[in-house]
Amino acid sequence: MKLLVVFTLCIAVICSVAMRIPARNKEYSADSTQFIVPANFPQPVYRFTNNNLSDAGFLLGKKLFYDPLLSKDKTIACSNCHQPFAAFANLDHPVSHGVDECLGTRNAPALFNLAWQKEFMWDGGVKHIEVSPLNAITSTCEMASSLDTITERLKATKPYPELFHNAFGDGDINSQKMLRALAQFTSMLVSAASKYDKHIRHEAGGEFTNEEEQGYQLYRFHCSACHAEPLFTDLTYRNNGLDEISEDPGRDTITNNPDDKGKFKVPSLRNIELTSPYMHDGRFTTLEEVLAHYNSGVKNNANLDSLLKQNGRRGIALTQDEQKQLIVFLKTLTDHEFVNDKRFQQEQ
Amino acid sequence: MKAKYITLTALSFLFLLCSGFKRKNKNATTHLAIHFKNFVGNQPLKLNDSLNAYSNANGDDFYLTTFKFYVSNFVLTKTNGETVTVPESYFLINAADASSMDIELPEVPAGKYKAISFIIGVDSLRNFAGAQTGCLDPAKGMFWTWKSGYIFVKLEGASSKSTSKKNRLTFHIGGAISPDNTIRHFEQELPKKLKVKEGGHPQIDIAVDAAALFKGKTTVDFSKLNFTMGGPNSVIVADNYEQGLFTVTDVKK
Numbered sequence: 001m002k003l004l005v006v007f008t009l010c011i012a013v014i015c016s017v018a019m020r021i022p023a024r025n026k027e028y029s030a031d032s033t034q035f036i037v038p039a040n041f042p043q044p045v046y047r048f049t050n051n052n053l054s055d056a057g058f059l060l061g062k063k064l065f066y067d068p069l070l071s072k073d074k075t076i077a078c079s080n081c082h083q084p085f086a087a088f089a090n091l092d093h094p095v096s097h098g099v100d101e102c103l104g105t106r107n108a109p110a111l112f113n114l115a116w117q118k119e120f121m122w123d124g125g126v127k128h129i130e131v132s133p134l135n136a137i138t139s140t141c142e143m144a145s146s147l148d149t150i151t152e153r154l155k156a157t158k159p160y161p162e163l164f165h166n167a168f169g170d171g172d173i174n175s176q177k178m179l180r181a182l183a184q185f186t187s188m189l190v191s192a193a194s195k196y197d198k199h200i201r202h203e204a205g206g207e208f209t210n211e212e213e214q215g216y217q218l219y220r221f222h223c224s225a226c227h228a229e230p231l232f233t234d235l236t237y238r239n240n241g242l243d244e245i246s247e248d249p250g251r252d253t254i255t256n257n258p259d260d261k262g263k264f265k266v267p268s269l270r271n272i273e274l275t276s277p278y279m280h281d282g283r284f285t286t287l288e289e290v291l292a293h294y295n296s297g298v299k300n301n302a303n304l305d306s307l308l309k310q311n312g313r314r315g316i317a318l319t320q321d322e323q324k325q326l327i328v329f330l331k332t333l334t335d336h337e338f339v340n341d342k343r344f345q346q347e348q
Numbered sequence: 349m350k351a352k353y354i355t356l357t358a359l360s361f362l363f364l365l366c367s368g369f370k371r372k373n374k375n376a377t378t379h380l381a382i383h384f385k386n387f388v389g390n391q392p393l394k395l396n397d398s399l400n401a402y403s404n405a406n407g408d409d410f411y412l413t414t415f416k417f418y419v420s421n422f423v424l425t426k427t428n429g430e431t432v433t434v435p436e437s438y439f440l441i442n443a444a445d446a447s448s449m450d451i452e453l454p455e456v457p458a459g460k461y462k463a464i465s466f467i468i469g470v471d472s473l474r475n476f477a478g479a480q481t482g483c484l485d486p487a488k489g490m491f492w493t494w495k496s497g498y499i500f501v502k503l504e505g506a507s508s509k510s511t512s513k514k515n516r517l518t519f520h521i522g523g524a525i526s527p528d529n530t531i532r533h534f535e536q537e538l539p540k541k542l543k544v545k546e547g548g549h550p551q552i553d554i555a556v557d558a559a560a561l562f563k564g565k566t567t568v569d570f571s572k573l574n575f576t577m578g579g580p581n582s583v584i585v586a587d588n589y590e591q592g593l594f595t596v597t598d599v600k601k
Contacts, residue, residue: 127496130478134493147487175487179479254495256579
């Protein structure tokens with residue numbers, strides 16, 4: 001008798017609970033793909049809201065990232081302009097190179113630490129990591145494709161239907177699932193294992209040489225106001241005097257504010273050794289050229305940043321030795337573990 | 349002792365039954381249908397009809413090839429002043445798709461209503477909330493890729509007065525950030541009280557006047573303004589259509 005009571009009570013409780021809880025997505029806590037905030041980093045902007053990080057989602061995103069199926073004529077993948085060995089920038093290409101040999105107008109940016117970005121692109125026009133691939137996908141000079149074309153192709157191409165099912169459960173493949181999978185991959189691209197990071201975290205392999213330490217102090221004094229630690233960008237938009245008259249309106253395209261003409265997002269200095277060429281239009285190929293610009297090449301643009309016109313002179317006075325020391329420090333920002341991380345490489 | 353067990357068992361069954369039927373005992377709700385009908389001034393809107401041109405408030409001729417817009421965040425006001433917010437209410441109305449002209453607000457609580465309001469466009473939060481689906485899927489062609497955010501109202505066509513290539517008219521109105529914020533609200537008292545009850549078929553008819561983009565605060569001259577994709581000119585057009593784009597014409601039980 002007692003058993004019957006307990007049994008009935010259990011059934012009652014189970015039924016009432018089952019009726020109240022809506023069907024929930026699979027739990028992914030057991031997965032090996034985990035987003036870890038480095039000890040010297042702030043909390044990220046992207047929190048995977050409605051996009052539970054999983055092995056299946058991450059691997060699907062990676063497959064999409066390396067698949068030229070996304071472009072109009074199936075020739076250009078995201079990875080064409082965002083190469084893993086270049087910290088996901090485009091080595092030796094001043095501007096992006098799309099379908100039909102079309103050349104874009106801006107330098108493909110490196111992709112890492114994107115989960116900490118509140119805005120994307122050189123002009124900050126894109127405000128969420130999940131929609132950031134749309135520009136390249138739809139630009140007639142990049143992938144020249146459309147979301148409808150891509151989702152139709154994915155539905156008809158094995159093993160994508162199965163991969164989408166594993167990552168997002170039942171239902172049709174749609175652009176939201178594709179973009180969320182891509183965001184799982186791109187937000188996992190965390191670069192925080194450079195010599196500099198080990199130095200800051202007092203880890204093995206982080207001992208600076210005298211020259212690196214001198215370079216670090218020069219950086220702190222001359223560069224850190226814009227290229228702020230730990231991301232090595234303050235995520236603002238500034239004009240660094242590349243031209244007297246800016247050809248590319250930059251941030252002004254987004255804000256319709258003439259004061260923003262020729263301003264671009266301050267790029268991170270992390271992995272800078274690997275991401276040549278430099279600037280929004282890829283005009284400089286070496287770090288020496290970049291520092292020579294800051295030392296003596298800054299032009300009197302109407303919107304030139306006030307930090308580049310102090311003490312009655314334009315630019316940042318740096319002796320040849322100081323420039324060398326700075327470059328030695330900048331190379332401590334190269335994250336070899338990141339660019340060689342098998343998780344981010346194309347599956348063979 | 350035995351009686352105690354029997355009572356407990358019976359109570360458990362009762363609990364089971366109650367939890368199963370609880371949902372049905374909730375307050376009655378029903379779908380509220382809204383029917384949109386597109387006009388240009390007093391004439392019904394017909395796309396691609398270049399032979400029967402419309403005329404704007406400035407006297408400029410024009411015809412239309414595209415007319416699409418978002419309406420969202422519906423709020424209904426009861427006669428007692430209580431407001432009912434319809435969750436997740438986003439709709440894309442497309443003149444080229446007759447089925448889009450009829451929308452349904454689900455689970456509207458029974459009661460007497462006196463007013464309706466909604467956003468012309470998409471609320472700021474959802475503009476920047478990442479990849480969306482349904483009518484907010486960027487594949488719908490109503491999302492700017494180069495400058496995140498939805499196109500709230502998209503009107504395309506041509507006018508002999510337009511100085512653009514092929515005399516084109518391109519009005520893509522959007523932008524959710526000050527000073528170029530084009531999110532606008534529509535609110536109107538219903539012409540008569542709307543009764544919503546279980547089993548009923550309540551409907552609100554709304555007339556849409558595409559010509560409202562070009563008149564009101566600023567009379568638009570197509571020789572001067574024939575292209576806008578966000579920015580100050582889009583604000584001028586949004587300020588125009590805030591008044592006059594929509595009119596509730598009828599309420600049915």
